[in-house]
Amino acid sequence: MSFNEQLLALQRQYSAKLPDILSDIRGLADALVADKHDTQKLESLAEQLHKLAGSAGTFGLSALSTQAALLDRRLETLLAADADPDWYRNESRLLQTELYNLQHFAAPDQLPGARPALSGELAKGEGLAAEVWLLEDDEFLGSSLLAHLEAFNFTARLFTSYAQLTEAYALEQPEVLVMDVLLGAEGRSVDRLQYSGLLKKAQSRLIFISARDDFNARLQAASLGAEGFFIKPLDVPKLVTRVEQVLTRLHAPAERVLIVDDDELLARYYQELLRGAGMESDILHEPERIIEVLEQKYPDIVLMDLQMPDISGQNLAAVVRQYEQWMGLPIVYLSAENDPRQQLKALNQGGDDFLTKPVDDAHLITAVKSRVVRSRQLLELMTKDSLTGLLKHATIKDSINREWAVAKRKGDTFCVAMLDIDHFKEVNDRFGHATGDEVIASVATLLRQRLRATDILGRYGGEEFAVLMANCDAMAAKVVLEDFRQRFQDLQFTSEDTSFSVTISIGLAEYRPGMDVDAETLLVNADKALYEAKKAGRNRLMVYGA
Numbered sequence: 001m002s003f004n005e006q007l008l009a010l011q012r013q014y015s016a017k018l019p020d021i022l023s024d025i026r027g028l029a030d031a032l033v034a035d036k037h038d039t040q041k042l043e044s045l046a047e048q049l050h051k052l053a054g055s056a057g058t059f060g061l062s063a064l065s066t067q068a069a070l071l072d073r074r075l076e077t078l079l080a081a082d083a084d085p086d087w088y089r090n091e092s093r094l095l096q097t098e099l100y101n102l103q104h105f106a107a108p109d110q111l112p113g114a115r116p117a118l119s120g121e122l123a124k125g126e127g128l129a130a131e132v133w134l135l136e137d138d139e140f141l142g143s144s145l146l147a148h149l150e151a152f153n154f155t156a157r158l159f160t161s162y163a164q165l166t167e168a169y170a171l172e173q174p175e176v177l178v179m180d181v182l183l184g185a186e187g188r189s190v191d192r193l194q195y196s197g198l199l200k201k202a203q204s205r206l207i208f209i210s211a212r213d214d215f216n217a218r219l220q221a222a223s224l225g226a227e228g229f230f231i232k233p234l235d236v237p238k239l240v241t242r243v244e245q246v247l248t249r250l251h252a253p254a255e256r257v258l259i260v261d262d263d264e265l266l267a268r269y270y271q272e273l274l275r276g277a278g279m280e281s282d283i284l285h286e287p288e289r290i291i292e293v294l295e296q297k298y299p300d301i302v303l304m305d306l307q308m309p310d311i312s313g314q315n316l317a318a319v320v321r322q323y324e325q326w327m328g329l330p331i332v333y334l335s336a337e338n339d340p341r342q343q344l345k346a347l348n349q350g351g352d353d354f355l356t357k358p359v360d361d362a363h364l365i366t367a368v369k370s371r372v373v374r375s376r377q378l379l380e381l382m383t384k385d386s387l388t389g390l391l392k393h394a395t396i397k398d399s400i401n402r403e404w405a406v407a408k409r410k411g412d413t414f415c416v417a418m419l420d421i422d423h424f425k426e427v428n429d430r431f432g433h434a435t436g437d438e439v440i441a442s443v444a445t446l447l448r449q450r451l452r453a454t455d456i457l458g459r460y461g462g463e464e465f466a467v468l469m470a471n472c473d474a475m476a477a478k479v480v481l482e483d484f485r486q487r488f489q490d491l492q493f494t495s496e497d498t499s500f501s502v503t504i505s506i507g508l509a510e511y512r513p514g515m516d517v518d519a520e521t522l523l524v525n526a527d528k529a530l531y532e533a534k535k536a537g538r539n540r541l542m543v544y545g546a
C-alpha cells in the first residue's frame with residue numbers, strides 16, 4: 001500500500017468509527033439536562049469533545065474539529081461558572097441541542113484521494129549518485145582538490161566549465177556539488193541567474209568556492225541552501241572535512257520518534273505520516289512503560305499527548321526529566337488544548353514545544369525534523385571534539401568501558417588502539433599551528449573513511465587518538481590500521497609553497513574472552529605498545545605483548 005493509500009485507509013477507519021463517537025457524545029449530552037448532576041458523565045463528555053477537537057481535523061474533518069473545540073470551551077465555562085440557575089438551565093439545553101447536531105459538521109474537507117502527496121519531503125536526497133562533483137576552471141586547483149577527495153575515498157569528478165557541468169547534470173546529479181561561483185573567463189558571460197536556474201532544481205547538497213569574499217554572493221549561496229562557502233586560497237583539508245560533514249548529515253540515520261497517545265487511530269496516523277517523511281516511530285499506549293521503552297528505543301524525540309485518561313502528559317514528561325540521561329530529550333506536546341495558560345503550565349513541566357491538534361501534516365513533519373536536527377547538533381557539541389568531530393576524551397573512555405563490559409559478558413574479542421602523530425611539534429614549529437590543526441583534522445577524516453562505521457573513534461589528547469574496534473581480533477585490526485598508516489603517510493600537505501607529508505605511530509592492544517584486564521589497563525597496554533613503536537623508529541604499528 002502506498003503512503004497516501006495508508007493515510008486514506010486510516011481516514012476511512014476513522015470515518016467508520018465516527019458515528020459511534022458522536023452517538024456516545026449524544027448519550028453523555030443528556031447528563032447536561034438531567035435532574036441529578038452526574039460529574040463523572042460530564043467529565044467524560046468534556047474528554048470526548050477534547051479528543052474529537054484534536055483528531056477530527058487530522059482526518060480531514062476540519063469543520064467538525066472546530067465545532068467540537070467551540071462546544072468544549074462552552075462546556076468548560078458552564079461547568080466552571082458559579083452560575084445563575086436560570087442561565088445554567090438555558091445554556092445547558094442549548095448546548096445539548098448543539099451536541100446533538102454535531103454530525104452536521106462531519107463533512108470531509110476534500111474528496112478521498114485528493115490528499116496532496118508530501119513528495120518534496122519524501123524525495124529529498126533519494127536517487128542521487130554517491131559522488132562529489134567539482135566545478136573549477138583552474139585545472140591545477142581542480143586536480144589537486146580531486147586528488148585530495150580521492151585520497152579520502154570519495155568518488156569525485158572534475159568539470160572545468162559550466163557548460164560541461166550542465167550537460168552532465170541533465171543526466172544525473174551527485175550527492176554533493178562543490179562549485180566555483182565566479183569562473184575565470186566564463187564568469188563574466190555566465191549570468192549568475194543561470195546558476196540559480198540549475199541549482200534551484202538541484203537535489204545535490206551545495207558547497208561554493210569563491211575568489212572574493214563578496215556579501216551578495218554569500219547571500220545568494222545561502223538562499224540556494226549552500227552548506228559551505230570557501231574563499232580562495234582554499235583551505236583544502238577544511239573543504240574536505242565539510243564535504244564529509246555534509247555527506248554524514250545526508251546519510252544520518254532516520255529520525256526516531258516515540259509517539260505517546262492513547263488514541264490508537266491518531267497515533268497510527270502520525271506514525272504513517274512520519275514514516276512517509278522517512279522517519280521511524282514507535283507508539284506507546286501504556287505511559288507507565290515510558291522509561292523502559294526509552295531505554296529500548298533511544299528515540300530522538302517524544303511526541304506526547306497531553307490529555308491521557310490515567311496520567312497527564314505533563315506529569316509523564318516531569319517523570320522523564322527525573323532521569324538525568326533523559327534531561328535533554330526533546331518532548332513535544334500534542335494537544336487540543338488552546339488555552340495559552342495551560343500550554344505554558346505544561347511547558348514549564350518538562351516539555352519543549354506545543355503543537356495544537358489538529359496539527360497540519362507538513363507542520364508536524366517540519367517541527368519534528370527541525371527539533372531532531374537541533375538536538376543531534378547539541379549532542380554532538382557535548383560529546384564531540386570541534387576540530388576533528390571525533391569523540392572527546394571522556395566520551396571515548398566511557399565507550400571503551402562500555403564495550404569492555406559487553407565483551408566480557410558476551411565473550412567477544414575487541415581491540416583498542418592508540419595513535420600518535422610523529423614529530424608533530426616540528427610540524428607546528430615549521431608550518432604554524434593552523435597547519436598543525438589541518439594535519440590533526442586530516443587524521444580524523446582519514447580514520448573515518450578507512451575504519452568501519454561500527455568502530456568508535458576519539459581524540460584522546462592534542463595529537464593522540466584512541467580507536468575502539470568491536471568484534472575484531474588484533475590480526476584483523478592490524479590490517480586495517482596498517483592500511484590507514486600507509487595512506488596517511490602518502491597524503492601531501494601544503495603550506496605556502498612547501499609540500500610535506502607526516503607519519504603516525506600506532507599501539508594496539510587486544511581483549512580476548514577470559515583475559516584478566518579491565519578497560520583502563522587495555523588503554524595502558526595500547527599506550528605501552530605505542531611507546532615501543534616510537535622507540536623503534538616511529539611510522540609503525542606495534543601490538544602489545546606480541
Ligand SMILES: Nc1nc2c(ncn2[C@@H]2O[C@H](COP(=O)(O)OP(=O)(O)OP(=O)(O)O)[C@@H](O)[C@H]2O)c(=O)[nH]1
Pocket residue numbers: 420421422423424425426428432433434435436437440461462463534538
Ligand atoms: N596545532 C596543534 N598542535 C597541538 C594541539 N595539541 C597539541 N599540540 C602540539 O603537539 C605537540 C606534541 O609534541 P610532543 O608530544 O613533544 O611530541 P611530537 O613532537 O609529536 O613527537 P613524538 O610524539 O615523540 O613523535 C606539541 O607541540 C603540542 O603543542 C592542537 O590541537 N593543535
